[in-house]
Amino acid sequence: MAALSTHMQLSVYASLSLSSSLKPLISKIQRIAFSYRYYLAFFLLEIISQLANKYSLPLKTGYNSTRGFFVQYQPAEGVDSPSELPSEFVKVVKTKNVINFTTSELVSAVG
Numbered sequence: 001m002a003a004l005s006t007h008m009q010l011s012v013y014a015s016l017s018l019s020s021s022l023k024p025l026i027s028k029i030q031r032i033a034f035s036y037r038y039y040l041a042f043f044l045l046e047i048i049s050q051l052a053n054k055y056s057l058p059l060k061t062g063y064n065s066t067r068g069f070f071v072q073y074q075p076a077e078g079v080d081s082p083s084e085l086p087s088e089f090v091k092v093v094k095t096k097n098v099i100n101f102t103t104s105e106l107v108s109a110v111g
Helices: 002-055 104-110
Strands: 059-064 068-073 089-094 099-103
Touching: 002 059, 002 068, 002 104, 068 104, 099 104
Parallel strands: none
Antiparallel strands: 059 068, 068 099, 089 099
């Protein structure tokens, strides 16, 4: 029984020393991931604002785990249908009040 407890103590000590040696690396990876998410979000907002200005449409950014990042457009009451959107907008999906789509530039940016 004493050998088992010594083995368990050594195992716990090894895992604690390993985790403390990895903390700086994990912290660095977290900072890199945060920077990437920040620049990605800024870049996506820039793409969508350019599209909104180009086509004079009120566009928003959306995200879900199924589609990833996409563009949202809420048309005026019964005015626009998905077929009236520019051909640059792909993967168009119409829900009750919102049209969701993406662009090739958006896919390549997130890619």
